[in-house]
Amino acid sequence: MPEGGAPATPPATPGKNWRDLRKRALSAIVLAPAAVLCVWLGANAYTFLLALGAAILTWEWVHLCGLRTVTMPGAVVPAAVLLAGTLAVLEYPLAAWLVLGGGFLLTWVSAAGLRGRDRPRQPALRLALGVLYIGVAGLCLIELRHENEAGRANLVFLLLVVWASDIGAYLAGRALGGPLLWPQVSPAKTWSGSAGGLLLAMAIGAVLAPELAPGSPARAAAAAAVLAVATQAGDLLESGIKRHFNVKDTSSLIPGHGGLLDRLDGLLAAAPAAMLLALLIGYGGALWR
Template sequence: MQRELQLRVVSGIVLALIVLVATWYGGLAFSVLSAVIGLLIYREWSKITRLAANEPVANAVGWIGQAAIAVAVVSGTVGYSLILLLLFLAIAVGFVVMRGVSRWFPVGTVYAGLTGIALANIRGADPAGLHAMLFVFAVVWATDVLAYFVGRAIGGPKLAPKISPGKTWSGAIGGAVCAVAAGMLVAYVEFPNAVPLAGFVALVLSVFSQSGDLFESFIKRRFGVKDSSRLIPGHGGVMDRVDGLIFACFAAFLLAGLFSLIKGEQMASLGAALFGA
């Protein structure tokens, strides 16, 4: 047990350093990291849902799609990456309709592909992107940590007992409240003119983050697996570590697109679109 704990701590520190360094540099470094995360998520998804074992042709097409999206993400062309995502989503749906492939194939196509796109677009290559990414990290981490401690301290009714028996409504509410506080604190430092808006965005991201956690728990229970993989020593797989972050980034990406549309501007990063940075 002691060795397992040490392994968990060391691998956690290494992962945190990689993510923080890539976040600091942004641009190509973070785009590559985002693309790799998307590819690893598809790898785990295809194994968990048994697509790799049961549908090798569909899985091969899925890998081609994810590779194409990853190249577009690294090249910084968000428009092309979204077009490719929609194209391969349509192909995946075609496999479901025409060949009876599992419906989890198109779901995984979006889940993995949009992860890389959203992450890379939020960070971008400018200072606003760095601040926006730190904002998202703060919201997600505050949600995770405080939901756990508040839930343990207060207890009460279960949030989703059939999916994740350990989660409570008190923990969910406590995590959301702390996420709003963390988001507004970051905004006070980085986006001082948008603190109230940041509170609203933080609440939305916190709700999505907790939904992402529940979604991955549902998938693992549905297919009878404990961890998404054994890639990260002591931590399981990539999906196990970033489940909440994935959904929070989906929400941030969609909000940025919505705000850009309202302003009549081209698709902008989270910081630029939401906070006017």
Template structure:
């Protein structure tokens, strides 16, 4: 029998984060390896969750003169806009591939569908949110464009290196976050952007760059690439983009007085909190693929 004053030990936040990662990472690896239709479904699911999280944040009222947390709006005030965002995201994801689950669909070009999504999401939120309705339109860009990029990267119809490219991106993002966290905690020093993210340091950024460069080195060796040093430099550059993506999401949450986008992933907050860097990196790599007419791994 436990002593009268004893209390059950709480599981540390770090332990919860590790346990969540051990569950989530294998799922991501499996669906990425399987490709269609599983990866399509996975991206659509997470895009829908991110759209809901974005609408949840943008639907909060905040008085800049009041330092207390922003008051949350009733569910009915942001649910409609959130559902509209989800519908638009699904439309854009369909357009990105031209087919989903093996079913061919006739939809608008990507840029047109994205523009329509921004306009509709803004108009849908306008009656309830007035001038802040533009944030819902921006949510379409923030969620849908990276989702399209991930599908583009995984398919890679030109070189057929989609799985290798996606594995490199995922490893790079995880390594950057881990290196930044380890260096930031152990070295400390000047803050990177204290007004946006007080915990980030320049040492952490450097640690993330080094970790990403190591991923580039290992990837180059495994794939037998002729210019490994170029991939290391590119990986280090993408680490900077990854950290910028993290800061952008932090600035958005701070604008509306929220710490986490949701509490869906134990120990990590929401999906947006976990993949903010991945969203930025996926767009950058997809752009390199598009303008380079082939996988980055094939022309480095």
């Protein structure tokens, strides 16, 4: 028994908890092709996808904090994220980052100034952090796509790796069970699932990356490993956020997945990681060149 007399968290039992597999599969069949198509087409389709995603994500975050997006200060969260995204699409990156930072500060100050029943259930800083949590990933996804052909390949690669990490972690964790990865944060994620997600992401990256753009399969596997680790870190972060807010799902928007924040938690962390990789290897080329 651990220090303090609290019972140890039992390891996950293999072969159980497959009840949500059908809903997960159906949701993925609908959402994944639409996302890849919008990335591939670029321009208006990709801009619409990001704007829709940002609107839903910010709505979920504001509601988690006990406010509404149609009144202050909740309205600042989607407004800041969408305005920053618009400036990034118009290729004013510095202005976009300044708007995002300004939106964070304005949300924090305006929420902190509320009194009585209008005050958010959560501290003002947590409401404001939604601007950065969602906005930083959004600006990175916009900037990555601005690389034209390389950007399209990099974004498809990013999506495939994130999905492979999620699928590998789900299948390996359910099939093998074993010790939990971080029981204080997530009661379901296991070390076996983490390893399965990492291995499948590396395999998918190595096999499919050369089909998207010229480059080394070994480097593609290494890039996929970095993105897979970021994906799993984002998944754990979202689990911690939901535990903090004391909710099972961020909303009931997507059957089998909960809300869009539940579905995109890994991508929100992997997108900035992909942007850093792009800057490190030289902007304008494939992440695995």
